[in-house]
Amino acid sequence: MTEPITFPDGFVWGTATAAYQIEGAATEDGRGASIWDTFSHTPGAVRDGDTGDVACDHYHRYREDVGLMRELGIGAYRFSLAWPRLQPQGRGPLHPGGVGFYDRLLDELHAAGIRPWVTLYHWDLPQALEDAGGWPERDTALRFAEYAAAVHERFADRIPDWTTLNEPWCSAFLGYASGVHAPGRRDPAASLRAAHHLLLGHGLAVEAMRSTRPDLRYGITLNLYPTVAASADPADAEAARRVDGQSNRLFLDPLLAGRYPADVLADLEPIAGTAHIRDGDEKQIAVPLDVLGVNYYTRHVVRGGKPDEDFERDASWVLAPDVEKVRTGAPRTEMGWEIHPDGLYDTLVRVSRDYDAPPLFVTENGAAFADVVDADGRVRDQQRIDFLDGHFRAAARAIADGVDLRGYFVWSLMDNFEWAWGYARRFGLVHVDYATQQRTPKDSARWFAGVARANGITG
Numbered sequence: 133m134t135e136p137i138t139f140p141d142g143f144v145w146g147t148a149t150a151a152y153q154i155e156g157a158a159t160e161d162g163r164g165a166s167i168w169d170t171f172s173h174t175p176g177a178v179r180d181g182d183t184g185d186v187a188c189d190h191y192h193r194y195r196e197d198v199g200l201m202r203e204l205g206i207g208a209y210r211f212s213l214a215w216p217r218l219q220p221q222g223r224g225p226l227h228p229g230g231v232g233f234y235d236r237l238l239d240e241l242h243a244a245g246i247r248p249w250v251t252l253y254h255w256d257l258p259q260a261l262e263d264a265g266g267w268p269e270r271d272t273a274l275r276f277a278e279y280a281a282a283v284h285e286r287f288a289d290r291i292p293d294w295t296t297l298n299e300p301w302c303s304a305f306l307g308y309a310s311g312v313h314a315p316g317r318r319d320p321a322a323s324l325r326a327a328h329h330l331l332l333g334h335g336l337a338v339e340a341m342r343s344t345r346p347d348l349r350y351g352i353t354l355n356l357y358p359t360v361a362a363s364a365d366p367a368d369a370e371a372a373r374r375v376d377g378q379s380n381r382l383f384l385d386p387l388l389a390g391r392y393p394a395d396v397l398a399d400l401e402p403i404a405g406t407a408h409i410r411d412g413d414e415k416q417i418a419v420p421l422d423v424l425g426v427n428y429y430t431r432h433v434v435r436g437g438k439p440d441e442d443f444e445r446d447a448s449w450v451l452a453p454d455v456e457k458v459r460t461g462a463p464r465t466e467m468g469w470e471i472h473p474d475g476l477y478d479t480l481v482r483v484s485r486d487y488d489a490p491p492l493f494v495t496e497n498g499a500a501f502a503d504v505v506d507a508d509g510r511v512r513d514q515q516r517i518d519f520l521d522g523h524f525r526a527a528a529r530a531i532a533d534g535v536d537l538r539g540y541f542v543w544s545l546m547d548n549f550e551w552a553w554g555y556a557r558r559f560g561l562v563h564v565d566y567a568t569q570q571r572t573p574k575d576s577a578r579w580f581a582g583v584a585r586a587n588g589i590t591g
């Protein structure tokens with residue numbers, strides 16, 4: 133028996149997905165191509181040559197998937213809208229094919245009593261906009277704001293919670309610096325311009341949406357990492373400053389404090405200059421928010437200086453090319469990410485303490501393990517249960533210490549296309565057999581349903 137814990141009344145429990153990772157139907161009903169279609173079809177880009185062409189076939193099976201959530205008693209569902217379904221070329225009027233699909237999905241959620249929590253951009257930039265230069269171009273921010281305004285005008289009556297971007301750090305640095313995500317470019321200067329234009333697009337989009345419906349809630353989701361120096365050596369402290377600057381403060385400061393952090397700007401100058409940051413941009417980025425989404429998976433332990441075999445370089449840290457990531461001896465998930473529940477506590481407390489932050493939601497947390505379906509049809513994923521249990525407890529401690537945390541979405545509802553890993557990593561509460569599209573709730577799904585029902589862990 134473990135200690136029971138309870139969350140505040142009204143705490144939101146949900147599961148999360150993203151369009152490209154689950155929908156499939158990549159060319160149906162007028163959908164245009166996105167950078168992930170192009171990237172996943174590029175030989176060598178995604179493990180085993182996997183693509184999102186079919187994925188979980190959610191486009192056709194959404195009724196069954198919503199039914200699963202209803203049976204499990206999950207009250208909220210975070211999902212993303214596919215920009216290339218709604219604007220196949222990244223501009224112009226909304227396409228009826230995409231509008232029809234999201235209308236059907238929202239009808240189904242409404243009938244099941246599940247609250248929709250919508251992300252406008254979870255990485256699937258229309259390929260036409262990448263062809264015009266992508267996020268490193270300022271115009272992409274303007275296109276995003278137009279897309280947001282058009283979608284919001286059509287769906288505002290049905291969607292109370294609007295998230296602009298999911299993890300702009302990944303879009304900018306995995307997409308344009310290390311190139312392990314779409315569009316697969318390796319251009320540090322471009323990645324820094326992309327980060328700025330993503331934030332600018334966010335600010336413009338929130339302003340446009342709020343102008344017509346100030347009664348709805350607007351936010352953004354960031355992936356945040358506590359960043360710890362491996363030792364008291366000043367070189368390690370400097371490494372931690374740079375990585376924290378680029379991973380966390382480069383996004384938190386302009387969004388919540390109205391300006392880029394001076395030390396990060398100084399790091400950035402020799403790489404990309406600062407001419408892309410125009411007068412007024414910081415003010416635009418700092419539009420008031422109703423919600424901040426926090427995605428938490430792991431922490432970074434870093435050191436400066438020369439690598440040896442215990443260290444790995446993270447090529448996405450363009451502002452810290454000489455920094456090495458330390459592999460601690462702690463247990464890891466199948467992604468190789470250190471399991472460190474206290475890091476969620478540290479992250480939530482840090483955001484609340486260092487910033488004038490709006491209410492927080494954990495919009496993603498979860499783990500990949502090598503799940504197997506046993507002969508009796510059950511998936512005994514005790515490791516995932518333990519992982520979530522530890523992180524829920526860390527969240528409860530943060531609340532007890534004064535953090536205004538209002539909800540928690542588990543990544544993910546079901547196994548899906550895990551970006552550069554293709555189908556080789558399973559994050560779901562529900563197992564998906566990709567050959568038959570059969571869904572099987574894992575033990576963790578039932579356990580999570582119990583947590584959501586009890587609004588806590590009963591012991």
Ligand code: FCB
Binds near residue numbers: 150302355427543559
């Ligand atoms: C996050 C992404 C999400 C999923 C998880 C594992 O960075 O937002 O789509 O891939 O990682």
